[in-house]
Amino acid sequence: GQLGQIPFLxxxxxxLAIAFTIATISAVLHRKFWLIPLAPTGVFYLLFVYxxxxxxxxxxxxxxxxxxxxxxxxxxxxxx
Numbered sequence: 001g002q003l004g005q006i007p008f009l010x011x012x013x014x015x016l017a018i019a020f021t022i023a024t025i026s027a028v029l030h031r032k033f034w035l036i037p038l039a040p041t042g043v044f045y046l047l048f049v050y051x052x053x054x055x056x057x058x059x060x061x062x063x064x065x066x067x068x069x070x071x072x073x074x075x076x077x078x079x080x
Contacts, residue, residue: 015043016040016043019039019040019042019043019046020040020042020043023035023038023040023042024036024039027039
């Protein structure tokens, strides 16, 4: 029933609380107290990273092909 859905509803809040706590501890330990209000933005950064991976990483994972722009150009006079 609906009781089984409670952990799924609480997990995002728990994840946000953990990320905020880690960022706050880091700000205090580094004596950068002005970073404490910015600690929640770390969560948005993680969401951005996940979105980029979903868009670019998952297709490469399944196809084995990566975009050519990610490959360095090899020059004969540089590589022996």
